Amino acid sequence: MSQSYNRGLIEDFGRWKEFTAGMWAWILHKFTGWVLIGYLFTHIAVLSTATTGATAYTDTIQGLESLLVVRVMEVGLLAVAVFHILNGVRLLFVDLGLGLEQQDKSFYASLVVTGVIVLASVPTFLEGAF
Amino acid sequence: MSTQVPEEQEQTEPDEQAAETAVQQRETPGDRRRAERDAERQERQAAAGAPAEPDEDAVLLKVFRYDPEVEGKMEPRFDDFYVPRKKGMTVLDALIYARDHFDTTLTFRHSCRQAVCGSDALFINGRQRLGCQTQISDLDDPVRVEPLPHQDVVKDLVVDMEHFYDQMHAVEPFFQPEEESGGDLEEYRQTRENREKIKMSTRCIWCGACMSSCNIAAGDNQYLGPAAINKAYRFAMDKREGENMKEHRLNVMDQEHGVWRCQTQFSCTNVCPKDIPLTEHIQELKREAVKQNLKFW
Ligand code: HEM
Ligand code: SF4
Ligand code: FES
Numbered sequence: 001m002s003q004s005y006n007r008g009l010i011e012d013f014g015r016w017k018e019f020t021a022g023m024w025a026w027i028l029h030k031f032t033g034w035v036l037i038g039y040l041f042t043h044i045a046v047l048s049t050a051t052t053g054a055t056a057y058t059d060t061i062q063g064l065e066s067l068l069v070v071r072v073m074e075v076g077l078l079a080v081a082v083f084h085i086l087n088g089v090r091l092l093f094v095d096l097g098l099g100l101e102q103q104d105k106s107f108y109a110s111l112v113v114t115g116v117i118v119l120a121s122v123p124t125f126l127e128g129a130f
Numbered sequence: 131m132s133t134q135v136p137e138e139q140e141q142t143e144p145d146e147q148a149a150e151t152a153v154q155q156r157e158t159p160g161d162r163r164r165a166e167r168d169a170e171r172q173e174r175q176a177a178a179g180a181p182a183e184p185d186e187d188a189v190l191l192k193v194f195r196y197d198p199e200v201e202g203k204m205e206p207r208f209d210d211f212y213v214p215r216k217k218g219m220t221v222l223d224a225l226i227y228a229r230d231h232f233d234t235t236l237t238f239r240h241s242c243r244q245a246v247c248g249s250d251a252l253f254i255n256g257r258q259r260l261g262c263q264t265q266i267s268d269l270d271d272p273v274r275v276e277p278l279p280h281q282d283v284v285k286d287l288v289v290d291m292e293h294f295y296d297q298m299h300a301v302e303p304f305f306q307p308e309e310e311s312g313g314d315l316e317e318y319r320q321t322r323e324n325r326e327k328i329k330m331s332t333r334c335i336w337c338g339a340c341m342s343s344c345n346i347a348a349g350d351n352q353y354l355g356p357a358a359i360n361k362a363y364r365f366a367m368d369k370r371e372g373e374n375m376k377e378h379r380l381n382v383m384d385q386e387h388g389v390w391r392c393q394t395q396f397s398c399t400n401v402c403p404k405d406i407p408l409t410e411h412i413q414e415l416k417r418e419a420v421k422q423n424l425k426f427w
Contacts, residue, residue: 015256020397022394022396094413101158
């Protein structure tokens with residue numbers, strides 16, 4: 001079909017408003033999974049360069065924790081991790097063929113529970129940050 | 131000649147479906163969709179006050195147009211058609227009206243007009259649906275009609291289905307019993323339980339809605355797609371084919387571009403006009419494939 005008209009990739013992303021629960025769950029799961037990998041490597045890099053001595057370690061941690069961005073990003077990390085875990089459990093159920101009819105509801109539940117946990121964590125994470 | 135649907139023909143379908151869902155204990159995505167639709171209908175009616183008077187208002191159709199053979203139509207565009215609303219009018223009826231009354235070059239496929247032939251899967255108001263199965267009154271105005279996404283457009287609403295058919299044929303979509311049936315032309319008998327097991331999977335009408343809705347299929351042309359996998363399920367689960375054949379079928383599915391490409395986004399299950407639980411079937415084949423690989427005895 002050399003003459004046929006290909007509407008290209010734009011039609012996929014241009015339709016984001018029409019995405020269904022399962023599609024969002026997939027996108028968010030990919031995103032959070034890769035963020036976690038990114039964090040893991042940063043985490044390893046930072047800590048392994050701070051193990052030259054007790055003071056170096058303490059200084060590094062205190063230095064990081066004194067930065068507002070780091071405090072805020074910690075909340076973000078928690079959000080990402082919690083969502084990934086909850087939706088990961090949802091995916092495991094889907095793989096077992098359990099509760100397939102509730103897959104959209106369980107996705108929304110993952111979002112809501114993530115939101116609640118993150119909000120509840122804010123006082124701890126941001127204590128004295130501002 | 132107009133091919134408008136005679137009024138009474140429309141009525142058999144909902145009855146049939148109602149009877150069928152009454153037998154089924156489980157709620158399918160289709161049940162939910164219908165419940166939602168009915169609720170919406172009631173809302174609409176409540177909003178409109180008394181049952182709407184049959185007045186002469188028109189529905190606005192925005193139809194995707196494209197014709198590679200005519201200068202000036204090569205650039206895709208949307209055409210507006212104002213079609214007089216009729217009780218029980220489907221999107222397909224409206225398209226037929228537009229073609230017969232306004233523009234005879236408007237091109238789309240259709241045949242049975244009762245959700246059996248699978249030739250009029252379209253992208254209607256942002257979702258894959260059968261034109262003949264979608265009531266205009268259930269849609270928001272204007273009604274936007276586009277060819278199926280992720281397939282090449284040949285002309286107007288007609289897409290090239292060749293790739294979809296290739297994938298369907300790739301899974302050997304035919305019955306291959308282990309041994310010939312007994313005497314001459316004797317039937318292959320199946321237990322009621324086994325028939326029930328594959329019931330939903332037999333309903334596919336090859337419309338391609340599922341394949342079109344799938345992000346993964348869009349990004350991977352080799353992916354067999356939901357309909358083909360469902361077809362494989364239909365035979366793999368059919369006990370009459372025997373164990374060896376089942377193993378062969380699972381081997382076809384147990385591939386990177388087979389069941390493992392599915393990312394359980396449920397898009398296919400959401401759009402299938404025959405309410406086939408596609409994701410459920412794909413997931414079951416995944417588990418069967420794993421079980422087969424783990425068989426050490
Ligand atoms: C209890 C904790 C976790 C659970 C239950 C979980 C579960 C899952 C599941 C079910 C998948 C999807 C596999 C699939 O079907 O495609 C997945 C993907 C993934 N996970 Fe996790 N996970 C967890 C923790 C983590 C952690 C700590 C990391 C990072 C260090 C991580 C990184 C990833 C990545 C990168 C993917 C792949 C994303 C993609 O599809 O590209 N996960 N996880
Ligand atoms: S599985 Fe459903 S959506 Fe897919 S081709 Fe068959 S009938 Fe159409
Ligand atoms: S015209 Fe046959 S399925 Fe719609």
